[in-house]
Amino acid sequence: MKTSFQNIKGTFDILPEETVSDGTTIAGTEAWLFVESTIREVMGRFNFQEIRTPILEPTELIARGVGQLTDIVSKEMFAFERGDTHYVLRPEVTAPVMRAYLQHHLGQKGGVQKLFYIGPCFRAERPQKGRYRQFHQFGCEVIGSGDVRADAEVIALMTAIYRAFGIVDTKLRLNTLGDEQSRPRYREALRAYLAPYVNELSPTSRQRLEANPLRILDTKDEKERRLLEGAPILIEYIDEASRAQYEELKALLSDLDIRYEEDPFLVRGLDYYTRTAFELESAHVGAQSALAGGGRYDLLAQEIGSKEPVPSVGFAAGMERLFLALAAEGTPLPQPKAPDVFLVALGDEAVRWTFSEAQRLREAGLRVAYDLKGRSMKAQMREANRQNAPVTVIVGKDELASERAQVKIMASGEQVEIAIQDLIAYLKGL
Ligand code: HAM
Numbered sequence: 001m002k003t004s005f006q007n008i009k010g011t012f013d014i015l016p017e018e019t020v021s022d023g024t025t026i027a028g029t030e031a032w033l034f035v036e037s038t039i040r041e042v043m044g045r046f047n048f049q050e051i052r053t054p055i056l057e058p059t060e061l062i063a064r065g066v067g068q069l070t071d072i073v074s075k076e077m078f079a080f081e082r083g084d085t086h087y088v089l090r091p092e093v094t095a096p097v098m099r100a101y102l103q104h105h106l107g108q109k110g111g112v113q114k115l116f117y118i119g120p121c122f123r124a125e126r127p128q129k130g131r132y133r134q135f136h137q138f139g140c141e142v143i144g145s146g147d148v149r150a151d152a153e154v155i156a157l158m159t160a161i162y163r164a165f166g167i168v169d170t171k172l173r174l175n176t177l178g179d180e181q182s183r184p185r186y187r188e189a190l191r192a193y194l195a196p197y198v199n200e201l202s203p204t205s206r207q208r209l210e211a212n213p214l215r216i217l218d219t220k221d222e223k224e225r226r227l228l229e230g231a232p233i234l235i236e237y238i239d240e241a242s243r244a245q246y247e248e249l250k251a252l253l254s255d256l257d258i259r260y261e262e263d264p265f266l267v268r269g270l271d272y273y274t275r276t277a278f279e280l281e282s283a284h285v286g287a288q289s290a291l292a293g294g295g296r297y298d299l300l301a302q303e304i305g306s307k308e309p310v311p312s313v314g315f316a317a318g319m320e321r322l323f324l325a326l327a328a329e330g331t332p333l334p335q336p337k338a339p340d341v342f343l344v345a346l347g348d349e350a351v352r353w354t355f356s357e358a359q360r361l362r363e364a365g366l367r368v369a370y371d372l373k374g375r376s377m378k379a380q381m382r383e384a385n386r387q388n389a390p391v392t393v394i395v396g397k398d399e400l401a402s403e404r405a406q407v408k409i410m411a412s413g414e415q416v417e418i419a420i421q422d423l424i425a426y427l428k429g430l
Contacts (some may be wrong), residue, residue: 009127010125010133010134012132012134014026014028016029016030018031018333024129024320025323027323027326028333028335028336030333030334033334035165035322036118036138038165041164042160042164043116043157045160046114046153050116051100052117053099053100055090055119061304065095065272065300065303066091066092067272069271070269072091072269075124076123078091078122091122092121092270093119094139094270094272095300097115097141097314098300099304101301101310102310107143111144112142112150113142114140117139119136120136121134121135122134123135128287128288129285129287129288130285130286130289132320135318135320137316137317137319138317139314140157141312142154142312143312144311145312146311148245148248148249148252151245151313152253154315156256156258158317159258161317165329166329167291167325169283169284170281170282171281172260172279173262173281174253174260174262174263175235175262175264175276175278176242176246176249176275176277177234178237178239178243178274179242179275180299181239182238182239185237186232187213189237193230200227201224202219202221202224205221215267215269217266218267242275245276246275249276268295272300272303274298278315282324282328284324284325286324290318290321291321292316293316294315297313298310298312338367338388338389339367339368339369340366340367340368342380342389342393343393343395344384344392344394344395345380345395346395349400350395353400357395358370361427365428369384369389384410389410390410391410391427391430392407393408393423403419404420405418405420407426
């Protein structure tokens with residue numbers, strides 16, 4: 001029989017203190033809260049509202065939205081059935097947000113919906129540094145706008161978030177995938193170009209050649225990359241309107257001094273994109289170098305049941321990879337909070353008094369700790385030190401009789417006597 005349990009590989013516990021799990025440093029909860037609140041603050045400046053959708057979604061939504069042929073859907077879904085319902089732990093949040101938009105008729109409110117999210121996602125990938133089975137994404141979606149300024153705004157917001165953390169040594173790769181008419185023509189051209197080399201392709205690429213040849217452009221294999229050097233270029237096949245929009249996007253990014261590199265081989269791992277596609281990379285986070293990615297997905301709404309097209313654009317980013325980038329920068333992050341005061345009790349009467357005094361101080365807004373193990377005064381002081389309490393209030397029989405407490409400033413060792421009725425004012429004034 002099993003006597004102890006471990007978390008599932010590729011998932012991790014976020015503890016109050018920073019921990020190391022499978023060679024990866026996992027930041028503590030205060031650091032997560034700080035990072036999340038900075039993200040919320042920047043999202044707010046761009047006038048995005050937060051949305052929270054369920055972790056469980058219908059499998060069909062993800063299969064249709066993200067695309068049957070993608071790795072995410074074909075290999076990496078945590079999916080199961082109960083009765084007639086097929087559930088999936090969401091591998092991403094764009095399709096769920098679009099589902100919510102359609103379900104709640106958010107389009108009828110008029111205007112454009114600008115939504116952001118922070119939360120867990122699940123993909124059954126092989127775990128390694130920067131790649132987990134449960135990870136956290138933050139991201140945003142601008143739903144209901146085909147205006148290329150929305151594309152530029154999403155990219156500006158994404159870069160502003162990293163800048164807010166001092167992460168500027170990044171590379172923004174940009175491409176356009178054209179519309180749904182131009183892509184099949186390109187697909188054919190690429191297939192024709194690669195056909196004579198079929199035996200030189202990896203088994204994965206060989207499979208993709210039939211089903212989804214664009215994904216071969218994504219290859220990390222050096223030999224395949226060399227092969228692709230002479231391949232037809234997507235931009236030469238795309239429609240005029242997409243090309244014009246791409247030119248406009250580049251001009252808008254230049255207006256904001258956002259530097260980018262055009263990468264005609266950038267295709268994304270999700271099938272819903274049209275036109276704009278981008279990725280933000282860092283050279284400092286290991287092999288999984290994509291901090292964030294996104295693009296325009298004008299056809300997703302119809303793919304999941306909308307009668308009308310809903311032009312949209314967004315990005316999503318990995319929280320864990322943001323933490324890796326912060327660690328590479330050596331950025332200090334908030335540590336677990338210390339109590340404002342630690343109450344030390346001597347004797348039963350004082351222990352009882354401490355119990356309700358803690359409540360009184362807490363109601364006044366102080367963060368109060370005391371010993372919950374019935375230990376000696378020495379051990380209580382040691383515990384106060386361990387918790388980094390800046391001040392201890394020491395009370396025994398005599399102090400209770402005189403209604404005056406001993407207050408010790410831990411850093412200096414200085415000790416003063418304070419009337420208990422003045423304690424709150426004194427502690428708050430420190
Ligand atoms: P994605 O590129 O699949 O795009 O994921 C976005 C980001 O999530 C990645 O750049 C990476 O930082 C992080 N990520 C993905 N998989 C893992 C993993 N297994 N472990 C750790 N981090 C991971 C999307 O999900 C799209 N929904 C983005 C989007 C939003 N497009 C339009 N709107």
